[in-house]
Amino acid sequence: MAEAFTKSMARNIFYGGSAFFFLLFLALTFDTMGQLPNRDNRAALEGELGPVIAQGKALWENNDCIGCHTLLGEGAYFAPELGNVYKRFGNSTDAIKGFIMSRPKDGIPGRRSMPQFNFNDEELTALAEFLKYVSEINTAGWPPNIQG
Amino acid sequence: MKYQSQSVAKLYFIAAIALFAAQILFGLIMGLQYVVGDFLFPEIPFNVARMVHTNALIVWMLMAFMGAAYYLVPEEAETELFAPWLATLMFWIFLVAAGLTVAGYLLVPYATLAELTMNELWPTMGREFLEQPTITKLGIVIVALAFLFNIGMTILKGRKTVVNLVMLLGLVGLAVFFLFAFYNPVNVVMDKFFWWWTVHLWVEGVWELILGAILAFVLIKTTGVDREVIEKWLYIIIAMTLITGIIGTGHHFFWIGTPEYWQWWGSIFSAMEPIPFFMMTVFAFNMVNKRRREHPNKVAILWALGTAVMAFLGAGVWGFLHTLSPVNYYTHGTQITAAHGHMAFYGAYVMINLTIISYAMPLLRGRNAANPPKSQIMEMWSFWLMTVSMVFITLFLTGAGILQSYLQRMGENPQSFMAVQDQIALFYWLREIAGVVFLIGLILYIASFFVGQSDPEAVAAD
Numbered sequence: 001m002a003e004a005f006t007k008s009m010a011r012n013i014f015y016g017g018s019a020f021f022f023l024l025f026l027a028l029t030f031d032t033m034g035q036l037p038n039r040d041n042r043a044a045l046e047g048e049l050g051p052v053i054a055q056g057k058a059l060w061e062n063n064d065c066i067g068c069h070t071l072l073g074e075g076a077y078f079a080p081e082l083g084n085v086y087k088r089f090g091n092s093t094d095a096i097k098g099f100i101m102s103r104p105k106d107g108i109p110g111r112r113s114m115p116q117f118n119f120n121d122e123e124l125t126a127l128a129e130f131l132k133y134v135s136e137i138n139t140a141g142w143p144p145n146i147q148g
Numbered sequence: 149m150k151y152q153s154q155s156v157a158k159l160y161f162i163a164a165i166a167l168f169a170a171q172i173l174f175g176l177i178m179g180l181q182y183v184v185g186d187f188l189f190p191e192i193p194f195n196v197a198r199m200v201h202t203n204a205l206i207v208w209m210l211m212a213f214m215g216a217a218y219y220l221v222p223e224e225a226e227t228e229l230f231a232p233w234l235a236t237l238m239f240w241i242f243l244v245a246a247g248l249t250v251a252g253y254l255l256v257p258y259a260t261l262a263e264l265t266m267n268e269l270w271p272t273m274g275r276e277f278l279e280q281p282t283i284t285k286l287g288i289v290i291v292a293l294a295f296l297f298n299i300g301m302t303i304l305k306g307r308k309t310v311v312n313l314v315m316l317l318g319l320v321g322l323a324v325f326f327l328f329a330f331y332n333p334v335n336v337v338m339d340k341f342f343w344w345w346t347v348h349l350w351v352e353g354v355w356e357l358i359l360g361a362i363l364a365f366v367l368i369k370t371t372g373v374d375r376e377v378i379e380k381w382l383y384i385i386i387a388m389t390l391i392t393g394i395i396g397t398g399h400h401f402f403w404i405g406t407p408e409y410w411q412w413w414g415s416i417f418s419a420m421e422p423i424p425f426f427m428m429t430v431f432a433f434n435m436v437n438k439r440r441r442e443h444p445n446k447v448a449i450l451w452a453l454g455t456a457v458m459a460f461l462g463a464g465v466w467g468f469l470h471t472l473s474p475v476n477y478y479t480h481g482t483q484i485t486a487a488h489g490h491m492a493f494y495g496a497y498v499m500i501n502l503t504i505i506s507y508a509m510p511l512l513r514g515r516n517a518a519n520p521p522k523s524q525i526m527e528m529w530s531f532w533l534m535t536v537s538m539v540f541i542t543l544f545l546t547g548a549g550i551l552q553s554y555l556q557r558m559g560e561n562p563q564s565f566m567a568v569q570d571q572i573a574l575f576y577w578l579r580e581i582a583g584v585v586f587l588i589g590l591i592l593y594i595a596s597f598f599v600g601q602s603d604p605e606a607v608a609a610d
């Protein structure tokens with residue numbers, strides 16, 4: 001590199017640039033937090049089903065569903081997107097419950113299969129309500145179509 | 149090895165390589181489950197194999213970073229490590245915690261593990277890459293704090309160099325951004341938003357500082373180029389990293405419920421993230437071309453140059469491929485993501501760790517500078533086998549991902565996820581074959597530590 005460009009100039013660009021863009025990132029984060037209430041479907045969380053949805057999220061996490069599925073496009077790519085499954089299943093929580101409930105214990109010969117988790121009805125409801133809540137988040141038009 | 153206390157690095161490096169082997173084994177299991185869906189079902193479901201694969205990866209990266217720090221910090225600071233016993237103690241705590249966690253994944257259902265570790269007291273489990281029980285996460289924090297204290301005190305009492313400073317900044321950043329792993333609100337959008345503060349700000353932020361510092365250290369040692377020149381490069385590379393990479397986090401905020409303006413911020417800034425990776429490539433080749441000595445450890449230089457090239461390809465080129473929001477709209481969460489994740493992680497972080505291990509291990513094992521030629525040649529074979537097979541893994545997954553995006557998200561009649569998976573199975577078979585070649589490369593790599601050990605070591609040509 002040219003001699004006129006010294007190490008201390010490089011160092012100053014590093015500290016100054018990093019600090020500036022980190023502060024800008026904080027400002028954008030702050031603004032985002034202000035806008036989220038209009039987008040993130042928190043009304044559902046604050047409504048009467050709030051505790052049910054919270055239980056659904058805990059079940060979602062405690063069974064590591066994200067280890068096979070994506071949720072809003074993040075997670076694993078082994079099984080279908082679930083951020084919009086409520087809509088894909090015809091806006092029906094019962095269809096979601098029925099699907100999870102009916103997974104064969106020993107899988108399907110030769111094919112990918114979802115485990116049988118033996119959830120009770122309350123748990124199935126919680127999971128379905130959680131997925132319904134996620135499907136109503138404003139995701140800027142993603143996914144491109146119902147297949148996820 | 150100039151200081152006795154550097155020798156603790158050896159423990160960390162050995163454990164790192166063992167975890168690397170576990171990672172690849174479980175990668176191959178998953179690769180097979182992709183095409184033979186009932187393989188090991190229900191004993192090892194896909195999600196369990198995936199946790200072992202990715203968590204082993206992360207833990208061995210951390211192990212190797214710590215090993216690298218314990219090796220290079222005393223040498224740069226020209227003083228013994230502040231508390232070698234603490235480094236040894238933390239190693240065993242870390243190893244036991246990692247071992248117990250993996251055993252937990254494999255021996256009991258994940259929900260039982262959540263219950264046993266009382267996840268409900270402070271739920272943090274069940275999120276991608278952060279699947280570890282909360283107590284394991286706390287263990288990681290304790291190990292990290294003790295480690296930072298040890299390294300920090302060593303730097304304080306010794307010579308202050310830019311390499312050490314940048315290394316320390318990267319490691320402190322690693323610990324700080326890990327703290328977001330403890331934040332897990334019910335609100336899915338907030339959960340995801342801050343999850344990326346750990347994941348993205350690690351790999352496209354502070355880890356790049358660690359990468360840069362290790363690369364600079366190895367280049368100083370093996371090329372003999374003036375430290376001033378290398379340090380100037382290091383500063384400007386990491387400046388570009390953070391200037392582009394912090395706002396670049398926005399490329400994950402396109403479709404998760406966050407405002408649309410992130411499509412602009414994220415696309416523009418992340419599109420510039422390849423710049424620091426490109427500079428790293430130019431830097432590494434330049435320094436090697438300007439070398440003032442012929443270092444006998446040829447294979448360490450090969451790894452260093454390989455890192456510079458593959459990190460640019462995996463992170464820079466494959467990252468750019470899907471980082472603009474109009475493209476990401478179709479590729480988000482497909483095999484394209486997996487293709488990029490593989491080459492970027494391998495090219496940047498696996499390879500830099502193998503670089504420092506390759507440079508330091510012969511010295512830690514009591515040699516003057518390098519392994520005997522027989523061992524180096526075998527290691528070079530492993531370099532090419534692993535690197536070329538990773539290129540093929542990436543290409544096959546990219547093929548799968550393009551078809552997947554098209555069939556499922558673009559064509560006239562979008563098809564369902566599972567229907568599409570069946571049609572692209574050929575690519576998954578090819579990926580699995582490339583994966584087996586990768587494993588052969590890894591076996592040769594491990595074997596290279598044991599061959600020709602009684603031969604005289606390689607000497608420099610000059």
Ligand code: HEM
Pocket residue numbers: 075076077078172175176178179182198201202205485486489490493494495498579580582583584586587
């Ligand atoms: C034998 C070679 C390998 C095979 C067959 C393999 C296979 C896999 C599979 C099947 C997945 C899960 C994809 C999904 O979620 O559906 C995965 C994920 C992952 N693997 Fe590998 N892997 C291999 C080697 C590696 C190596 C060497 C690295 C790192 C350097 C690596 C890093 C990762 C990462 C970071 C993920 C998560 C990707 C993401 O979330 O996008 N793998 N691997």
Ligand code: HEM
Pocket residue numbers: 073074075276351352399400418419421422459462463464466467468469470471472476479480481482485488489490492493496497
């Ligand atoms: C060494 C550096 C990097 C590593 C280790 C890395 C690794 C990864 C991994 C593992 C994922 C998947 C995360 C998940 O499972 O959800 C990912 C996603 C992504 N990366 Fe990187 N990355 C690096 C650099 C970059 C760069 C420089 C760019 C842009 C130029 C980039 C663009 C992206 C994008 C756009 C996604 C999201 C993909 C999606 O929408 O599904 N990455 N990266």
Ligand SMILES: [Fe+2]
Pocket residue numbers: 348352396397399400
């Ligand atoms: Fe990123």
